[in-house]
Amino acid sequence: MQCGYFDAEVCLSCTWMGRAYPDQLAEKHRHAQDLLAGFPGIEWLPPFSGPESGYRNKAKMVVGGTVDAPTIGILDTAGGGVDLTGCGICSPGIRAVFPALATFVTTARLQPYSVPERRGELKYLLLTESPDGELAVRFVLRSQESVSRIRKHLPSLLDALPQVTVVSVNLQPEHKAVFEGPVDLPLTEQDSLPMRTGEVVLHLRARSFFQTNTVVATELYRQATEWAGDLAPRSVWDLYCGVGGFALHLAAAGRTVVGVESSEEAIGSALISARERPGSLRFEVGDATAFALGSRREQRPDLVVVNPPRRGIGPELAGWLQGSGIRSVLYSSCNAVTLARDLAAMPALRPVRARVLDMFPQTTHYEVLVELRRGR
Known part of the structure; x- marks a missing residue:
């Protein structure tokens, strides 16, 4: 992709503008693999990309x-x-x-x-x-x-x-x-915008975060749903749930799903969307770490999904997951540097599968989804 604004140095926000897109995708895949090289045995799926231009929603x-x-x-x-x-x-x-x-x-x-x-x-x-x-x-x-x-x-x-x-x-x-x-x-x-992502319609109210790239977000949710299907959890927590993207996609008959998010506006959006989904869904406004630390052992789910901001989940939540006994985690990260740090803090949960999803073509940024399973 070429950009006249970039060529004229009017806007330099897209730092990889003009670079061949297959090279961008390969470099992001290598970058994620290098950062997680200390965790052997990961099955890396081919990276996913949507359009390289016109992708921002x-x-x-x-x-x-x-x-x-x-x-x-x-x-x-x-x-x-x-x-x-x-x-x-x-x-x-x-x-x-x-x-x-x-x-x-x-x-x-x-x-x-x-x-x-x-x-x-x-x-x-x-x-x-x-x-x-x-x-x-x-x-x-x-x-x-x-x-x-x-x-x-x-x-x-x-x-x-x-x-x-x-x-x-x-x-x-x-x-x-x-x-x-x-x-x-x-x-x-x-007052809300319906965003169709696969079989789920997310309703976005003002100040509700949603991924920038709808095509890639849809694949992210599809991939997480597929991996969760392999794990067959009866109960799921979606921490840092935002407007409930993962929670709503993972909702199914017989499965209990709880979403936790600090933004009251985002939870309001999730509650609107939940009216259209089957299964047992609950959303709460609150801090993800505080919610986890305040839970009783008998309340803990089979699967936890975390989708934190760039700073990652941090040592407190990572330490809790390490000692929680929870058998599976899906970690969706927009910053593989903090992802690697968080994974090192919970060695009992072994990364088994990972996939880079290019949410931000023409930049160095990307999303990576990792499946963790408790070692035996």
Whole structure:
């Protein structure tokens, strides 16, 4: 894949841009194998990849420029707006709506926020597209000053973009590089975006994390479901469950599944999705480590799924898993460095299978799924 923004050094976020994609995939596979070389006997499945371009189902774009000439993209080193509406890793559906959104900024007189001057209202546009072409749009504002104008002109935006089904405002009053604040104001009757991943539809509400690459996320859930089927657990915990992706895919008749996540908004999304799934499903808002450490031995499941942020599960949860007696773990990691560290902290659980899934083409990042079984 080639990118004019990268070639012109306007945006260098995709650090492997221009590198042959088969080489990228092979290097990520080698990187994961090297990091887990201290755990012999792992069966490495072939790496999985989706499209190398147009794969991002979400865009987090800074709004710069002026009301009459807004930019949608990033900021330069001086804090000025740089337009990236042709970004080739964003899905075609997302790229297609940028012109109408720029026109809406002008029509609704939404003053882009100036970082150097610390004035203005509109900071970011956050977009998410479903596999069925529906979009959610969030306007991140410094205050409620322009909310009434957004409401006034919203019907014209929805007429121009009927694929936009969810619109909200997020309030982020602080002057810092944070994409969203704690308050969301829904502006449409529909407040969640349905994301179809295989046989499961996940309902995403505002501030609910979902993987950036729908094709690869679908395969990740499918692979985990297949491995779990081989293990035949009667009970499962999905720790760091987010919107419940693993839990909802692993739900089956006769199987008890519990999902734990610190984000109340994500659990709200999971509860909506759970209405459409069979089996015994329960979701709780809470810290994954505290939940595990507070459990009684008779409550412990046959299988634990962990999908932590880049920092990994950490020594406390790893130590608990080591001594828990739980026979199987599926560890989904976006950072193989912390994955290797966590695996070293629980030697009783032996990695038996692993697979790299390229969630982030054109970058050094990837996901790796590992199946662990308690040694005998």
